[in-house]
Amino acid sequence: MCDVGMEDEDLYESLPETSTMSTHMMAGAAAGVMEHCVMYPVDCVKTRMQSLVPNPKADYRSLYDALHQIVRHEGMKNTLRGINSVVSGAGPAHAMYFACYEKLKKTFSSNKHSNHLAHGAAGCVATVLHDIVMNPADVVKQRMQMFGSPYKTCLDCARTTVKQEGIGAFYRSFTTQLTMNIPFQCVHFMIYEFSQDILNKERRYDPSSHVISGGLAGAVAATVTMPLDVCKTLLNTQEQCARTRVPYINGMASAFRTVYEFQGFTGYFRGLQARVIYQIPSTAISWSVYEFFKYIITKKKTDDDRYLSVNNLPVHVSASPK
Template identity: 55%
Template sequence: MGGGGEDEYESLPTHSIPVHLAAGALAGAVEHCVMFPFDSVKTRMQSLCPCETKCPTPVHSLMSIVKREGWLRPLRGVNAVAAGSMPAHALYFTVYEKMKSFLTGNTAGHEHTLAYGASGVVATLIHDAVMNPAEVVKQRMQMAYSPYGSSLECARCVYNREGFAAFYRSYTTQLAMNVPFQAIHFMGYEFWQQVLNPEHKYDPKSHLIAGGLAGGLAAAVTTPMDCVKTVLNTQQAAEADPSNRRIFLKARYRYRGISDAVRTIYSQRGMAGFSCGLQARVIFQVPATALSWSVYELFKFMLSFEGGHSS
């Protein structure tokens, strides 16, 4: 990985789409799967009938789930999110790179902050269209006393009971959350790259730090909409007995849109209800986005480097 490789890396925005697709798919799998147990904790905390309300920290919540339901319980739904995250992130990073290249003319600098944000927004529209069904299945698998034996069973039951629209009921909420999330995320990442790695060479430490800082800030700011999304995806009622499998399998959707979910959260938990799971979400996002960017930049560099040697 000498000077020739670094020169190739600096010109990567013009590289072939397969490089970005492959690197993005690997980054997506790492981001969503490595810290998945804390994503399960976050979903439980935002659910309207959580069992971990008295746990002081996300780590205590995770231990409570493991003690009560077994070691594998925090991993339920990971196969659904893995299947969805790879194509979603492949498109996500590819669209981002191409839009960034188009809007900035392949130049870097603080003056392009809005271009980075706009590129992130466009990438998010594509990403969420692919990822939303996987999010619905994942969060229903993560619920306490989830009645579904597998992700496929969950998807089939949701479709039979609520129709195809159920997989996109939270799509507008997801966009309302992810558009600002990704705008902050990408602008933050590019800002910290300018500070830590102004020459924009391959630098693992700067990719790790910049990704973690950007992801943590974006996660904290957008937690209220994530709470709304969880309520729409899980369709739980606080008064229902979560251990009753028959109720779960027979009940149809309760919340049709953002306004229904917002009213329910506020009436049952007040304003504090919109910050539920904030700690777990930040704990999940900081290492997840740090790893995601690190893996993406690494494989982007490796694939480009190998392509340069083979040509």
């Protein structure tokens, strides 16, 4: 039997002992979909602002200017082009991502105290699983987001890409994606956990601390890895590759050279404002939704165990107080 009289906050703190892998997967999937969908119009702007040689009709001066022009000349629906691809990819990708992170965070930690290196290492491994699933969805999403995109639907984009460039096109940016996301997630998780140590020492469910820690982690990680994000966008969209005298741009080194050729050093930071503005709320939303679903799912399970205990029924999953 479990000690059903323990406080809900303690159950949340001892979540790894009172929940299953499916808890983290369900919470992660919900967090991933919410994160990408709520801030999707800003992500569309970021992709367009990273264009090597912007169309005169799509040469934006700022985030506000870009959103204003897109809505005015193309309609609000164009800020959401490609969102179906994100929804289909973000759910399973983030489910594996958070489940792997929670499992490995505990495995890599040598003691009960916070271990930021363990959090960073767990984030690295989780990122590889995430990107394997998410990279093809990201390719379709960014090709749909580009100004003057010829694709009618996400499915049309995927089919055309496979037909013209082969299945390898969906993983052309994979190395760059990992090179960007591994340091991004290391910084992201370490800052999030460090902020939690300051704002939420008891590690209880605390929405305000999750929002602040998540937003701060996203902003710092986005700034540090911005040049790699620009190169990833180029590899995904293959924009202007004809001017490089090669059939397509392949590899991180080639992408870095191409960006510098077209726009110089400043080209590596085009769209930085949009990316940071996107990452702050999206990362805050992701962590808030994830922690909320963890709390709700675990609380429901605890209430069920309490009911079984009060009625002298067997409790199948036990929870030990801290």
